[in-house]
Amino acid sequence: MRFAPQTHASAALAKVPEPLRRRAASPAVRRLVRFAPAAVLALAATQLTYLLCANVWHTTGRVSGAVGWLAGVAVSYGVSRWAWERRGRPRLLRETLPFLAVSLLVGTVLTEASHLGYAMAGSLRLHGLEFGVFVQGVYLAANAVTFALRFLIFHFLLFADRRLFADRRDSVAALTARVRPLLPEVARFLVVGLFTVLVGAVIGRLLHGPAGIASLPSRAVALLAATAVSFAGNRYWTFRHRQRTTVGREGLRYFVLYSAGGLIQLACLAFMTQLLNQHGRLPVDTALALGVALALVFRYWSCRTWVWRAQAVAVPAV
Numbered sequence: 001m002r003f004a005p006q007t008h009a010s011a012a013l014a015k016v017p018e019p020l021r022r023r024a025a026s027p028a029v030r031r032l033v034r035f036a037p038a039a040v041l042a043l044a045a046t047q048l049t050y051l052l053c054a055n056v057w058h059t060t061g062r063v064s065g066a067v068g069w070l071a072g073v074a075v076s077y078g079v080s081r082w083a084w085e086r087r088g089r090p091r092l093l094r095e096t097l098p099f100l101a102v103s104l105l106v107g108t109v110l111t112e113a114s115h116l117g118y119a120m121a122g123s124l125r126l127h128g129l130e131f132g133v134f135v136q137g138v139y140l141a142a143n144a145v146t147f148a149l150r151f152l153i154f155h156f157l158l159f160a161d162r163r164l165f166a167d168r169r170d171s172v173a174a175l176t177a178r179v180r181p182l183l184p185e186v187a188r189f190l191v192v193g194l195f196t197v198l199v200g201a202v203i204g205r206l207l208h209g210p211a212g213i214a215s216l217p218s219r220a221v222a223l224l225a226a227t228a229v230s231f232a233g234n235r236y237w238t239f240r241h242r243q244r245t246t247v248g249r250e251g252l253r254y255f256v257l258y259s260a261g262g263l264i265q266l267a268c269l270a271f272m273t274q275l276l277n278q279h280g281r282l283p284v285d286t287a288l289a290l291g292v293a294l295a296l297v298f299r300y301w302s303c304r305t306w307v308w309r310a311q312a313v314a315v316p317a318v
Contacts, residue, residue, distance in 0.1 A: 031083060031155050038079030039147050046072030050114070050139060055132050065114030065139065069107035076103065084159035098158050106146045113142035123277050185238060189300050192233035200226030227258050239308035250307055257302040264298060265291030 050068030053059045059067070077099055081090065090096050117138030121131050204222035207213045213221075231254045235247075244250070268291030272278050304310075 034083040038083045042072040042076035045075045061115040061118035065111035069110050073103045188238040196226045196230040199229050242308040253307045261295035261299045264295045
């Protein structure tokens with residue numbers, strides 16, 4: 001005799017569209033369904049230990065994060081083996097030690113997230129319940145990010161089916177064949193970007209120093225000059241093998257996209273200084289580095305997509 005929950009679940013699953021039903025029955029989704037409650041148990045152990053350390057024993061942020069991580073690792077290892085149906089004696093080199101390495105990386109992230117939460121709560125002058133809720137929320141958000149990363153590592157690497165490795169080697173070879181032709185183009189794009197930064201810095205210092213021009217006008221002129229140098233370098237060197245239209249049309253598009261990259265950098269800096277209220281040298285430098293990296297990726301992708309597109313393949317006449 002079938003159990004009622006199983007019957008109801010089968011009836012509900014029959015009403016799901018066929019594409020979603022096939023996706024729900026995939027190995028990745030089934031592992032995720034098993035890994036989610038396992039991760040919740042590990043998260044509960046982590047958060048409970050963290051709560052005791054932070055609010056009962058009043059330890060420091062790093063100590064609270066580290067002890068909470070240790071409590072979660074002990075639970076996570078057992079339930080992760082259950083989620084991927086690993087039976088028998090664990091393999092030390094292929095399973096246990098890599099799991100500990102991943103857990104150590106996650107523990108480092110959680111510990112620093114805890115320290116960041118303490119620092120942010122202190123800068124916001126929170127006390128009592130507000131302090132506890134805020135640092136707990138920051139720690140919980142870090143746990144959510146590391147949950148997704150751990151699932152990807154466990155499913156595709158650590159607990160993956162060895163029989164699928166041959167297919168993955170073929171996929172990696174195909175991906176490498178697609179990425180390899182882009183490497184010279186990416187290298188030229190990075191060289192142009194580095195030269196652009198140097199040109200902007202030199203022009204800005206010359207205008208603000210020996211020329212005696214104010215800071216804001218000198219930076220504006222340096223930015224315009226750097227944009228012009230960047231456009232010329234990318235048009236006539238980086239993307240010289242791609243489609244061309246006119247200098248005016250390409251220049252207008254490039255200026256708009258280059259300005260959008262600058263807005264990305266300002267957004268990262270504003271998020272760190274205005275929303276998180278972090279004005280130290282390390283947070284600001286981190287925000288600037290992240291903004292430059294994101295803007296660089298956006299500019300390269302947008303140049304290939306909207307400014308200089310791929311050459312149209314000529315169709316031979318029949």
